[in-house]
Structures are given as structure tokens and as C-alpha cells.
Amino acid sequence: MPKSSHRKKTPKPPEYLAPVADYFKVLSEISRLQILSCLREGAMNVSEIGEATGLGQANLSKHLKMLTEAEILSRQPQGVAVYYEIKDPMIFELCELVCDRLYERMQQKAEKFKRLSALSSFAK
Amino acid sequence: MPKSSHRKKTPKPPEYLAPVADYFKVLSEISRLQILSCLREGAMNVSEIGEATGLGQANLSKHLKMLTEAEILSRQPQGVAVYYEIKDPMIFELCELVCDRLYERMQQKAEKFKRLSALSSFAK
DNA sequence: ACTTTATATGACTATATAGTATTTTAACAA
DNA sequence: TTGTTAAAATACTATATAGTCATATAAAGT
Numbered sequence: 001m002p003k004s005s006h007r008k009k010t011p012k013p014p015e016y017l018a019p020v021a022d023y024f025k026v027l028s029e030i031s032r033l034q035i036l037s038c039l040r041e042g043a044m045n046v047s048e049i050g051e052a053t054g055l056g057q058a059n060l061s062k063h064l065k066m067l068t069e070a071e072i073l074s075r076q077p078q079g080v081a082v083y084y085e086i087k088d089p090m091i092f093e094l095c096e097l098v099c100d101r102l103y104e105r106m107q108q109k110a111e112k113f114k115r116l117s118a119l120s121s122f123a124k
Numbered sequence: 125m126p127k128s129s130h131r132k133k134t135p136k137p138p139e140y141l142a143p144v145a146d147y148f149k150v151l152s153e154i155s156r157l158q159i160l161s162c163l164r165e166g167a168m169n170v171s172e173i174g175e176a177t178g179l180g181q182a183n184l185s186k187h188l189k190m191l192t193e194a195e196i197l198s199r200q201p202q203g204v205a206v207y208y209e210i211k212d213p214m215i216f217e218l219c220e221l222v223c224d225r226l227y228e229r230m231q232q233k234a235e236k237f238k239r240l241s242a243l244s245s246f247a248k
Numbered sequence: 249a250c251t252t253t254a255t256a257t258g259a260c261t262a263t264a265t266a267g268t269a270t271t272t273t274a275a276c277a278a
Numbered sequence: 279t280t281g282t283t284a285a286a287a288t289a290c291t292a293t294a295t296a297g298t299c300a301t302a303t304a305a306a307g308t
Contacts, residue, residue, distance in 0.1 A: 153295095153296075155296080155297095179297090180297070180298065180299095182297080182298065182299075182300090183296070183297050183298075186295095186296085186297090187296090201304095201305090203305065203306070204304075204305045204306060205305095
């Protein structure tokens with residue numbers, strides 16, 4: 001019997017979402033965010049990024065490959081070194097949006113705590 | 125000898141970045157994006173979301189928990205059912221930014237291909 | 249009380265991937 | 279050529295987590 005007719009489960013095979021999920025996945029590791037954070041100031045070669053981040057060479061190399069394949073970084077060999085640079089600054093917009101929101105939440109929680117603690121038996 | 129003095133490696137333990145990475149991680153799975161996509165139209169209970177997405181009950185429950193703990197969804201029990209709702213619409217901004225960018229890139233690649241193919245030996 | 253229905257939780261498996269050690273490739277210099 | 283340095287690739291380990299099955303909890307009806 002054909003699977004495509006009158007199925008009951010998995011009504012939406014959502015192929016649209018995979019590239020989006022993959023993009024977010026690239027941004028979901030501390031090490032990669034560290035690399036991006038470094039490169040905000042401009043292009044750096046692998047050794048420099050390694051010093052700045054403390055990441056191991058092989059590990060770093062893999063992360064850089066991943067970021068380059070995601071077209072977030074660009075890669076420019078110069079002699080024996082390879083320089084990487086931010087290719088798509090949109091990532092900083094994304095990070096800022098998230099950071100701002102996380103900050104707001106923390107502020108709100110602090111406010112809430114302040115109000116509640118003022119009502120408690122510890123308040124003078 | 126104390127680790128903290130004159131170290132050579134791991135110059136930046138970047139604790140700032142962990143919450144940001146965690147946030148992106150929540151958005152980095154197709155199933156969770158599927159759930160969020162459903163809920164754009166309004167609150168739904170777990171059974172409804174399950175039907176709409178085709179996700180298994182236990183799996184769905186875990187994703188909903190994760191999204192709720194990330195404060196992306198809010199949770200409202202109503203009798204024996206539990207309704208979930210978008211709490212922080214900022215996620216849609218994020219998704220739109222990414223989608224738009226991915227679309228741009230595809231467009232550019234198509235253009236590039238078109239130009240190159242017009243120059244090739246297959247062109248009339 | 250018992251039953252049913254909806255959701256959550258725990259145990260488990262399978263897969264993906266971050267990190268590391270090692271090897272390989274590539275570019276330049278002597 | 280050989281040597282040196284920088285980066286990438288390969289092989290491996292360890293951990294995290296998506297998915298599933300089974301069980302537990304909780305609310306509402308009988």
C-alpha cells in the first residue's frame with residue numbers, strides 16, 4: 001500500500017525548516033560564538049584566533065570550516081597562513097536580539113525579586 | 125602551582141556566551157521549529173500540536189518543556205489538557221532574519237548560475 | 249472509589265558532534 | 279632537495295540529546 005495516501009501520522013514533513021535549524025545550530029556552540037566574537041574586530045588568521053580563544057588547533061579548524069560552509073565566514077589564504085573574516089554581519093544582529101532579550105528578562109526578574117523581598121519579613 | 129597565574133592557554137573563559145548559545149540551541153531543531161510554526165496561529169493544547177506536527181507524545185512533551193523553560197512558550201493547564209502559547213514573539217524575528225538571508229543567498233546563486241550557464245557551450 | 253483521558257517522566261537506544269591526538273597537505277625558506 | 283611552519287584532514291573518545299517505549303501523575307467523569 002502506498003504511504004502517501006490516507007496516512008494518519010507525520011502530516012507535515014517540513015523540509016522548509018531544516019536549513020533554518022541548521023543555521024541556528026551553527027550559532028549554538030560557545031566555541032563558535034567565541035570565534036565570531038574575536039572576528040568582530042577584523043580578519044585574523046587561524047593562529048591568532050587560536051591564541052585569542054584558547055581553542056585547540058584541530059578543533060578550531062573544524063569550527064572554522066563549519067562557519068565557512070554556513071557562509072558566515074570567508075576564507076583567504078595568505079602565504080602559509082589562512083585569514084578568516086566575517087562575511088555575513090547579520091549574525092551580530094541575531095546575537096544582539098538574543099542578548100537584549102536575555103538582559104531584559106534578568107532585569108525583570110531582579111525587579112520582581114526586589115518587590116517581593118520588600119514585602120517579606122526581612123524588610124525593615 | 126596555581127593555575128590562575130601566568131597561564132598560556134584558554135585566555136578567555138567566555139561565560140557570557142553560554143546563555144546565548146543555549147538560546148540558539150533551542151531553535152536549532154526542526155521539531156521545535158515545527159512546534160513554534162504551529163503556534164503562530166494561536167494557543168494549542170498538546171494533543172492538537174501532536175496532530176499538527178506528527179511528533180510522538182513523549183517527544184513532544186520534552187520539546188514543549190524545553191521551549192517553556194527557555195521562556196519561548198507559556199504553559200496554561202485547562203482541565204485535563206494543557207495549552208501552550210508563544211510567549212516571546214521575538215523568535216519569529218530571528219527566524220525571519222535567517223529565512224530572508226537564506227533566500228537571498230539562493231537567489232544570488234541562481235543568478236550566478238544563470239550568468240555562467242549563458243556563457244557556456246550549451247547556450248544557443 | 250474506579251475509569252478514562254491528557255500530559256509528564258523515566259529508562260533506554262541510537263546518533264551526532266565537540267574535543268583531542270595524530271597524520272597529511274601546502275607554502276615558503278635555506 | 280630538505281626543513282619549517284600553518285592549516286586541514288583523519289581517527290578516535292566521550293558526551294549530549296532526539297526519539298521511543300513504558301510508566302506515572304493528574305484531572306474529570308462515572
